Amino acid sequence: MSELPTVEVAVSPVDKFREFLATKGMRLTPERRQIAEEVFSDHEHFDADQLALRLRPGSRPTMYRTLSLLVDGGLLRKVASRPNGGAVYEHDYGYPEHDHLICNQCGKLIEFPAVDVSQIVDEAALQHGFRVEGHRLEVYGVCSECLRPRQRRHRKLDQI
C-alpha cells in the first residue's frame, strides 16, 4: 500500500542482486532469481509466510537465505516484526526513504516521507561527527480503522 513515488534506478533490482552476489563469489541461481523477481514485482510490505504463498513450491531454507542476502545487498530492509515474531520486509532499493506508523492491533504499516526526520538525524550526526548510513523510526499505536469500533462502543455507553 504505497503512496510514495518510486526512485529512478539505473540498474534493475535483479541485476543489482547479481552484482552483489558476484562480490561474494556467489551466483544468481534460478531459485534466487525467481525469489528476487517475485519480491520486486510489488512494493507491498511482506513477511516470509506471505512470500512463500506467492512463490512456486520450493525450499523454505533457500527462501530465508535469499531474503537475508537481499537485506545484506541493500535491496530489502526489515521494517518491523509481526506479533508472532516474523520479520516484515520491504524494498530498500529504488524506494524513497520513509518511516512507518505501525498498528499494534492489526499490524498495518502506514508509510510517511522521512524528510523532517532525516533533518533531525542529520543535525544530530553533524553535532557528533557521525556518518549516517540510514535510520529507522517505528511509531507504534492504533490505526484509524481499529480505533473506530471502540469509539462506537463508547458512544453507545454515553447514550445509556
Ligand SMILES: [Zn+2]
Ligand atoms: Zn489497525
Ligand SMILES: [Zn+2]
Ligand atoms: Zn515502507
